Amino acid sequence: MTRVKTVAFSRHRTNVFFHILTRCNLSCRHCYINPAQHGKNTLTLKTIKAWLAAFSINSDSKNLIFLGGEPTLHPELAAAVKYAHGLGFGSITIDTNGYLFGDILAKVSPAEVDYFSFSLDGATRETNDRIRGAGAYETCLDGIQRTIQQGFKTSLIYTISSSNIHELEMMIPLLDRLGVDRFFIQVIGLRGKSALSPNATDSDQLPQVSRSQWLATVPRVAAMIAQRGIAVTYPKVFLTADDNFECAGRVADNYFVFPNGRVYRCPLCEDFPIHSLCFQENSLVPTAKLNEQDFFQLDIPEGCVMNKMIQPQNIDYDENGVPAYKIACCLLKEEIEGG
Numbered sequence: 001m002t003r004v005k006t007v008a009f010s011r012h013r014t015n016v017f018f019h020i021l022t023r024c025n026l027s028c029r030h031c032y033i034n035p036a037q038h039g040k041n042t043l044t045l046k047t048i049k050a051w052l053a054a055f056s057i058n059s060d061s062k063n064l065i066f067l068g069g070e071p072t073l074h075p076e077l078a079a080a081v082k083y084a085h086g087l088g089f090g091s092i093t094i095d096t097n098g099y100l101f102g103d104i105l106a107k108v109s110p111a112e113v114d115y116f117s118f119s120l121d122g123a124t125r126e127t128n129d130r131i132r133g134a135g136a137y138e139t140c141l142d143g144i145q146r147t148i149q150q151g152f153k154t155s156l157i158y159t160i161s162s163s164n165i166h167e168l169e170m171m172i173p174l175l176d177r178l179g180v181d182r183f184f185i186q187v188i189g190l191r192g193k194s195a196l197s198p199n200a201t202d203s204d205q206l207p208q209v210s211r212s213q214w215l216a217t218v219p220r221v222a223a224m225i226a227q228r229g230i231a232v233t234y235p236k237v238f239l240t241a242d243d244n245f246e247c248a249g250r251v252a253d254n255y256f257v258f259p260n261g262r263v264y265r266c267p268l269c270e271d272f273p274i275h276s277l278c279f280q281e282n283s284l285v286p287t288a289k290l291n292e293q294d295f296f297q298l299d300i301p302e303g304c305v306m307n308k309m310i311q312p313q314n315i316d317y318d319e320n321g322v323p324a325y326k327i328a329c330c331l332l333k334e335e336i337e338g339g
């Protein structure tokens, strides 16, 4: 038996997505990192500690996710993890492309890191490496195996595009073999390069999937994977006219922190200088208006305001100009417990 649950936004849980650098050894075709907007610098350990401390009140109700770029390229990631652990964050995750630089598995313990979260975008080497670069597939699988052998829990993130949706079902035996605990399905084009260039050709971006492709494949395969005992999460993406729409920017508590000091509350805003918070002298302070918060307040029949502004091609209208469906907040998830 599996149970599908829409994960409502909660004020009682905070997620801090902390990009400690933007440098990466890979150049994935759908990468959302934008150094012009996010910075090219690598934060010092001193700054990381100061910024973590800014989130330390009620830290046991906060999930902390270390990201990059590739966070294991940061020479002091282990020290940052230990400091965060000492501050008492509710959970600590390291997102990685699987290269696990700096001997990170030997420098942190399962008591300090709740999850290592890997990214794989194809069930086969050919598909994954076409998206993420030569060698990424084998390295990621090897990284997952080594991480599990060291006693850590693992997640796997699969970002769906029309270049790899046909391999989603093929992930089932691979997930069985690997033994990961959680599987996250993401959708291409919510942010980053692919969101910004909707008319680009497949040579420079990965095309989004249509609504019908998404609905025909993702919920079905997600349920099949959950039946194997793996917890599965995927974005809701499409709402019917009757579904309630909520903007996480209004009701939830997420922070997307970048090394140039910008702090966003919405990942779709990250390509624009409309962050609502920033670090100044290591204090988290609000920015001047207009900023993302002003967009969150707008009610439109299409649902997510940012989606409507940056990728209006995602919405279909009837002959009267009424949207056929709403686009959900990208932070609204469906969760299926494994079992």
Ligand code: SF4
Binding pocket: 024, 025, 026, 027, 028, 030, 031, 032, 033, 068, 069, 070, 097
């Ligand atoms: S591994 Fe992540 S940060 Fe690096 S290029 Fe790929 S998507 Fe971007």
Ligand code: SF4
Binding pocket: 246, 247, 248, 249, 250, 265, 266, 267, 268, 269, 295, 296, 303, 304, 305, 306, 307, 328, 329, 330, 331
């Ligand atoms: S993705 Fe859309 S709905 Fe969600 S926080 Fe951003 S603007 Fe709001």
